[in-house]
Amino acid sequence: MLNDPELNKGTAFTEAERTALGLRGLLPPRVMTQDEQLERILPGVRSRPTPLDQYSYLVGLHDRNVTLFYRLVMDHLEEMMPILYTPTVGQACQEFGRIFRRSRGLFVTADDAGRVRDVLANWPHNDVRMIVVTDGERILGLGDLGANGMGIPIGKLTLYTACAGVDPRQCLPITIDVGTDNTQLRESSSYMGLRQPRLRGPAYDALLDEFVEALQERFPQVCLQFEDFGNHNAFTLLEKWRDRICTFNDDIQGTASVTLAGLYSAARISGTAFKDMRLLFLGAGEAGIGIGDLVVSAMVEEGVPLEEARARCWFVDSKGLVVKSRTDLASHKQPYAHDHPPMATLLEAVESLKPHAIIGVSGTPGTFTAPVLAAMARHNARPIVMALSNPTSKAECTAREAYASTDGRAIFASGSPFAPVTHKGRTHVPGQGNNAYIFPGVGLGVIVADASRVTDEMFAAAARTLANMVTEDDLAMGRIFPSLSRIRDVSRAIATEVAWIAYNRGLARAPKPESMDDAVAAAMYEPVYPSFLN
Numbered sequence: 001m002l003n004d005p006e007l008n009k010g011t012a013f014t015e016a017e018r019t020a021l022g023l024r025g026l027l028p029p030r031v032m033t034q035d036e037q038l039e040r041i042l043p044g045v046r047s048r049p050t051p052l053d054q055y056s057y058l059v060g061l062h063d064r065n066v067t068l069f070y071r072l073v074m075d076h077l078e079e080m081m082p083i084l085y086t087p088t089v090g091q092a093c094q095e096f097g098r099i100f101r102r103s104r105g106l107f108v109t110a111d112d113a114g115r116v117r118d119v120l121a122n123w124p125h126n127d128v129r130m131i132v133v134t135d136g137e138r139i140l141g142l143g144d145l146g147a148n149g150m151g152i153p154i155g156k157l158t159l160y161t162a163c164a165g166v167d168p169r170q171c172l173p174i175t176i177d178v179g180t181d182n183t184q185l186r187e188s189s190s191y192m193g194l195r196q197p198r199l200r201g202p203a204y205d206a207l208l209d210e211f212v213e214a215l216q217e218r219f220p221q222v223c224l225q226f227e228d229f230g231n232h233n234a235f236t237l238l239e240k241w242r243d244r245i246c247t248f249n250d251d252i253q254g255t256a257s258v259t260l261a262g263l264y265s266a267a268r269i270s271g272t273a274f275k276d277m278r279l280l281f282l283g284a285g286e287a288g289i290g291i292g293d294l295v296v297s298a299m300v301e302e303g304v305p306l307e308e309a310r311a312r313c314w315f316v317d318s319k320g321l322v323v324k325s326r327t328d329l330a331s332h333k334q335p336y337a338h339d340h341p342p343m344a345t346l347l348e349a350v351e352s353l354k355p356h357a358i359i360g361v362s363g364t365p366g367t368f369t370a371p372v373l374a375a376m377a378r379h380n381a382r383p384i385v386m387a388l389s390n391p392t393s394k395a396e397c398t399a400r401e402a403y404a405s406t407d408g409r410a411i412f413a414s415g416s417p418f419a420p421v422t423h424k425g426r427t428h429v430p431g432q433g434n435n436a437y438i439f440p441g442v443g444l445g446v447i448v449a450d451a452s453r454v455t456d457e458m459f460a461a462a463a464r465t466l467a468n469m470v471t472e473d474d475l476a477m478g479r480i481f482p483s484l485s486r487i488r489d490v491s492r493a494i495a496t497e498v499a500w501i502a503y504n505r506g507l508a509r510a511p512k513p514e515s516m517d518d519a520v521a522a523a524m525y526e527p528v529y530p531s532f533l534n
């Protein structure tokens with residue numbers, strides 16, 4: 001029991017348990033409460049010199065005592081999130097081979113073609129309800145990190161439990177290792193993935209098909225979250241599976257939902273109604289197109305004709321403004337190719353289109369330059385600036401830059417956390433426009449209803465629910481998202497809405513509860529030690 005992190009209570013095993021379980025002598029004599037254990041551990045975390053050391057320390061705690069790990073994380077969520085999630089998780093992936101100790105989750109590799117079923121059979125828990133899977137091709141804005149991408153499914157599932165109370169035993173992180181085209185990483189001595197170029201084409205597709213089919217057999221109730229795949233595979237896999245199994249893509253749909261919520265809230269400050277907003281995206285990948293599509297459907301819901309709604313969304317990609325005359329556009333960008341002369345730069349596009357909001361989803365830092373921000377401030381009393389690329393080092397601009405170049409008038413949000421900024425005597429609190437506000441609650445709702453599908457309607461409802469929880473106090477500070485300290489309430493509210501949709505659309509497989517809110521609350525895991533005496 002001491003060696004099983006899911007059962008271990010450490011010094012919290014009681015006198016009676018120590019006697020009954022044969023633990024006497026194997027632990028220091030003093031029996032501690034969980035609170036006393038926390039008091040001992042927390043300074044240990046805080047005293048580590050760097051965020052990555054803190055990450056490793058927390059992983060170590062998880063590896064020996066899962067319950068205490070979640071108690072600590074849940075009680076200090078705002079402090080722990082930047083360590084276990086963006087930005088530090090990005091560094092943890094980059095350094096995966098060097099900080100690796102105990103393995104976690106499942107690796108399915110290109111060599112497993114034909115035996116994926118056997119690999120899944122090795123997972124010790126049968127009631128898996130939530131899987132986050134990556135193939136490591138586009139880890140945050142850091143690019144191809146191959147098998148090192150495993151840090152991301154682990155981090156996301158940590159938030160499922162910490163932010164929404166999904167039972168950790170029902171969570172399974174998976175990395176599909178098909179090689180990596182990051183040759184420097186591949187050749188490094190600490191790399192632990194397959195040392196081969198990325199598998200692509202029919203062999204990749206066949207492996208993914210085999211994986212999804214084997215999953216359905218092994219875990220028939222599971223919800224499968226795709227995370228940090230390359231653009232092409234992300235769109236293709238979502239299209240292939242979204243109407244056949246319970247699945248979603250967090251980078252496309254989760255990011256869209258949190259951003260839509262941010263725009264609803266920003267409208268309360270800027271005075272421009274959401275349906276009248278003109279948006280300019282930098283980056284036309286998963287996040288950009290996902291946001292565009294959800295924004296368009298939300299505008300249509302408010303009575304804007306489809307073509308007009310699409311015409312409100314403009315994209316700049318690495319080749320410039322996405323316009324009709326271009327012949328190099330991937331299919332997912334084509335609905336947003338409008339009639340307009342070509343423009344090479346974001347600045348030109350801002351000057352010409354005068355958008356209400358610029359939304360950075362490019363993975364390229366420093367692209368919201370001072371002139372771009374100043375132009376936004378010239379065209380808008382309250383320019384909306386969302387620098388959503390992760391981790392912090394990839395943000396299109398910093399919070400300080402956003403406020404400094406707009407006379408403090410920017411309504412700013414970022415994907416990774418920024419500390420409050422004081423500009424000319426006024427303190428602005430940036431909101432964190434991260435899908436972490438969305439996916440944990442969506443997953444919990446799906447689990448409670450035992451939903452057979454995850455739908456766009458659920459992400460639209462999640463956005464409205466999140467926006468409704470933003471208070472006037474939040475807005476007064478400049479924050480267009482609720483405080484992270486309320487994320488469990490947010491997740492619970494989102495889960496309730498999502499579960500309702502599942503029942504109303506005939507997608508729920510669980511019996512309908514008397515009270516949805518109670519059912520959701522009852523499903524939420526609490527990190528308290530069980531008694532092992534019976």
Ligand SMILES: O=C([O-])CC(=O)C(=O)O
Binds near residue numbers: 250
């Ligand atoms: O992980 C995050 O912080 C948000 C996200 O999905 C990404 O950047 O890919």
Ligand SMILES: [Mg+2]
Binds near residue numbers: 140227228250251
């Ligand atoms: Mg992601």
